[in-house]
Amino acid sequence: MANNRADLFLEISALLTGFNKAELQGTGMVATYYNTVANIPQDPNYSDQELAANEANVGFFFEEVNSILKENKKDESKLQQAIAGRLMPLSAYNGLAQSIITLWYTGSWGANVVNAQAYIQGLMWDTAEAHPPGAKQPGFGSWSFPPL
Amino acid sequence: MKTDHYDVVIAGSGIAGSLIAKTLTRAGKKVLLLEAGLQAGVALDSDGAYNNYMSYLDRFYNAAAKVPNSPYPILKDAPTSNVLDVVKLTPGGPPPPGYLVQMGPLPFASDAVRGPGGTMLHWLGTTLRMLPNDFKMKTVYNQAVDWPITADDLRPYYEMAELEIGVSGEVSEQTYPDTPAPKAYFGKDYVFPMHKIPQSYLDTEIAKGVQNMTVKLNKRQYKINCISTPQGRNSTPNAKYPYRDVIWNKAEKKLKLTGLLGEKYDYNPVPSIWDAYTGQRCEGNASCVPICPVQAKYNPLKTLKRSNFDHLTIITQAVASTINIDEKTKEVTGIVYKRYNNPDSPEYTTGVAAGKIYVLAANAIENAKILLASGAANSSDQVGRNLMDHMVMLTWGLTKEKIYPYRGPGSTTNIATFRDGPFRSEHAAWISPFDNWGWSWPVFSPGSDVSDGLAMGLFGKQLRDYLNERLTRQFLLHFECEQSPDPDNRVTIDHQYLDPLGNYKPIIHYYATDYMLKSMEAAKTVSDQIFAANGIEDHTVYNPVTDAGYVTYKGQGYTYRGAGHIVGTHRMGFNKHDSVVNHEQRTWDHPNLFLAGCGNMPTLGTSNPSLTMTALTFKAAEAILKQLEK
Ligand SMILES: Cc1cc2nc3c(=O)[nH]c(=O)nc-3n(C[C@H](O)[C@H](O)[C@H](O)COP(=O)(O)OP(=O)(O)OC[C@H]3O[C@@H](n4cnc5c(N)ncnc54)[C@H](O)[C@@H]3O)c2cc1C
Ligand code: SF4
Numbered sequence: 001m002a003n004n005r006a007d008l009f010l011e012i013s014a015l016l017t018g019f020n021k022a023e024l025q026g027t028g029m030v031a032t033y034y035n036t037v038a039n040i041p042q043d044p045n046y047s048d049q050e051l052a053a054n055e056a057n058v059g060f061f062f063e064e065v066n067s068i069l070k071e072n073k074k075d076e077s078k079l080q081q082a083i084a085g086r087l088m089p090l091s092a093y094n095g096l097a098q099s100i101i102t103l104w105y106t107g108s109w110g111a112n113v114v115n116a117q118a119y120i121q122g123l124m125w126d127t128a129e130a131h132p133p134g135a136k137q138p139g140f141g142s143w144s145f146p147p148l
Numbered sequence: 149m150k151t152d153h154y155d156v157v158i159a160g161s162g163i164a165g166s167l168i169a170k171t172l173t174r175a176g177k178k179v180l181l182l183e184a185g186l187q188a189g190v191a192l193d194s195d196g197a198y199n200n201y202m203s204y205l206d207r208f209y210n211a212a213a214k215v216p217n218s219p220y221p222i223l224k225d226a227p228t229s230n231v232l233d234v235v236k237l238t239p240g241g242p243p244p245p246g247y248l249v250q251m252g253p254l255p256f257a258s259d260a261v262r263g264p265g266g267t268m269l270h271w272l273g274t275t276l277r278m279l280p281n282d283f284k285m286k287t288v289y290n291q292a293v294d295w296p297i298t299a300d301d302l303r304p305y306y307e308m309a310e311l312e313i314g315v316s317g318e319v320s321e322q323t324y325p326d327t328p329a330p331k332a333y334f335g336k337d338y339v340f341p342m343h344k345i346p347q348s349y350l351d352t353e354i355a356k357g358v359q360n361m362t363v364k365l366n367k368r369q370y371k372i373n374c375i376s377t378p379q380g381r382n383s384t385p386n387a388k389y390p391y392r393d394v395i396w397n398k399a400e401k402k403l404k405l406t407g408l409l410g411e412k413y414d415y416n417p418v419p420s421i422w423d424a425y426t427g428q429r430c431e432g433n434a435s436c437v438p439i440c441p442v443q444a445k446y447n448p449l450k451t452l453k454r455s456n457f458d459h460l461t462i463i464t465q466a467v468a469s470t471i472n473i474d475e476k477t478k479e480v481t482g483i484v485y486k487r488y489n490n491p492d493s494p495e496y497t498t499g500v501a502a503g504k505i506y507v508l509a510a511n512a513i514e515n516a517k518i519l520l521a522s523g524a525a526n527s528s529d530q531v532g533r534n535l536m537d538h539m540v541m542l543t544w545g546l547t548k549e550k551i552y553p554y555r556g557p558g559s560t561t562n563i564a565t566f567r568d569g570p571f572r573s574e575h576a577a578w579i580s581p582f583d584n585w586g587w588s589w590p591v592f593s594p595g596s597d598v599s600d601g602l603a604m605g606l607f608g609k610q611l612r613d614y615l616n617e618r619l620t621r622q623f624l625l626h627f628e629c630e631q632s633p634d635p636d637n638r639v640t641i642d643h644q645y646l647d648p649l650g651n652y653k654p655i656i657h658y659y660a661t662d663y664m665l666k667s668m669e670a671a672k673t674v675s676d677q678i679f680a681a682n683g684i685e686d687h688t689v690y691n692p693v694t695d696a697g698y699v700t701y702k703g704q705g706y707t708y709r710g711a712g713h714i715v716g717t718h719r720m721g722f723n724k725h726d727s728v729v730n731h732e733q734r735t736w737d738h739p740n741l742f743l744a745g746c747g748n749m750p751t752l753g754t755s756n757p758s759l760t761m762t763a764l765t766f767k768a769a770e771a772i773l774k775q776l777e778k
Contacts, residue, residue, distance in 0.1 A: 015607075015608055016607050016608060017607075017608070017611070017612065018607070018608040018609040018610070018611055018612030018613075019612065080608065083607065083608070084605065084607070088605060088607055097607070098602050101598070101602060101607060101611070102598060102599070102602070105598045105615075106595050106598055108212065108595070111212055112212055113209070113210050113211065113212055115209075115210065116206055116209035116210055119209045119210070120209065124594040124595070124597070124598055124615065124619070125554070125594075127594075127612055127615045127616050127619060128552075128553075128554050128586070128594055128615070128616070128619035128620060129552055129616070129619075129620055130434070130552070130553070130554035130555050130619075131434070131554075131555070133214070133433065133434045133435035133554070133585070134205065134208060134209065134433050134434075134435035134439060134441050135209070135433070135441070137431040137432050137433040137434075137441070137442075138431075138432045138555065139431055139432060140346075140383075140429040140430060140431060140432065141346040141432075142432050142555065142556075143346065143348045143349060143432050143434075143555040143556025143557075143560075143584065144346035144347060144348060144349055144352070144556070145349055146349050146550075146552055147552055147555070
């Protein structure tokens, strides 16, 4: 199941972020983010009860992702509708879909930056046709022209 | 424990302290530098400097809120102000937590770094000179006070400061209101060490519509003048730049700029402190505040590194607390400091640093605090008073065409039009930098735009497109209003408020006079005209509930933010009744005590203060050398 879930994670991440799988893989963050979402390794700050609840929530989320992908294989607009209706509401799976989008775009999970690479690889900087402040510097004078 | 006897003892290794240490040790004087921050931060060898600086960078990457202080260690024993502690004050309520004890009614909104190198580790790097009328506000506009020196007096020291910091800019483009043309104001052949940092694409696009447009203010018309901003970050050397060094001329008893006589000389940009090949050019990291990863931006460790270490002793983790004074001669006999081993533990040992001359260079608020704690230098009752900052009002909007912010140094162009003019008898002047970093300052973009998109139910390609359209059009304009000196805006101390080492925490009383509020009203009308004429959709919101610096004037709300320009707390003046120091930065009350830093500035002008303060610090270094060689 674990491998399968990791594949599902990449699949759904692409649909949620609007970046394709190759772009997401190019960040080098897929495995880290999958583990973040699945809470691996387990965060010692949670009680056993919280961990179990989270584990269940993540499990249901991936089952739902699995069915959404299967049911709407052929119809792109239905697929979009299903994601909008069944994953995107904050009430669905504790807002996990929105958290995944935030994770990819900003590198943050909850109130924390996952790690330095997560900050640097935040998709919002690509989206802005810029680069993360303090990293991937584009070189002297580059800012005086429109981005390539 | 008493130290050896030094020629000069300095507290603080920001630009003020480091510059004096460098200038004096190179003139052969024996100097002791006390620094409150960690030992690791003062490493100037290649490995030590690199490893420590990379730990700052890593702390920045991992910080949830990337505020100016985010890269630098937080020290319980040498605490500092932090913009995260700036919150809305409740009238009559207890001061909120934080190092500054904010008594209000408004919060003082600027921070400082306590660590080797000081606050310029996270300065932006703007290095404008003050304008001639800034030095004579009383005479010309019947406001504030005059300086005891003029722009002309300061000119040679400005040139030294521009060499020390390594300024990039184009003198010919520095056209200011009510100021002689650049050739006259800067000198016929003067150029900055390096050519200007290229202005951003955003600057060019915005200037197309804004340059020379007419705006109305108080029934007068003004033509907007957008110019390139001189800055302390490395660019292409200017082959015409003649100077190489500042040295003490024993015979003439003066500091002098020197060139290499008869030799062809190219200015060498000062690289990072860890190797000669990093930081020779600004690489566009767009993170100058809070940290330049390659040190293309000037920081005071570059100055400290050029000291003569045969004559320099540095004691770190040493927090200057008070100064000892001989009651008869009024001479200072020592600086008492508390030295901690572990910054999280309240244990310390006490030392007394002894020398012939003493310099407090611990930042405007700290200097005032140390003087107040010692009952020193205060016969004028001006110590701690006249605390000033630029009150920064921001306006922001979306442009029609994409302007591609989030790239390049924080600001490369400014509107100079309102830096001076007759309106100064009615309200404060301001400078308006264009901001290259989108709406990150007021609303924490781009993270907040992601949240906004999600709140609209967007995901996938729609979200990506929404963010692209939005993030590439964000324009932010500053109005940095010159706060005028007010004796009630001040730093005080009280036994109730102490830090873990038992040193005083600064108590701050702060408010905005009508002179300031009126300038925000005026600035907003200018902003409205600029936005309207250029089709910029205004998204500015001043929130009465959440904005710490929310103020109202004539029924209208405005929000100010801190500029980081902490100024005025031990001002220079004409005599011992109106000021704390004289024009040489020597205290009137104690013949061997000098103060260095922005606290000495009687008024602020519309320029960021550090270049002017550095010029004044060269003046102080010269006066100290003169006094030592008497
Ligand atoms: C976000 C931000 C951006 C800025 N951008 C600009 C800009 O673009 N242009 C500009 O001109 N200015 C700018 N400034 C202002 C500039 O940083 C300050 O004017 C400058 O750093 C003041 O230098 P200083 O040496 O007087 O004090 P600091 O740089 O604050 O250095 C003080 C030093 O003293 C040490 N110290 C403090 N207390 C003690 C003690 N009790 N004992 C021993 N040591 C002590 C500290 O650790 C530190 O090393 C900015 C400031 C901020 C906050
Ligand atoms: S833009 Fe980047 S390289 Fe240039 S000074 Fe700022 S942080 Fe340094």
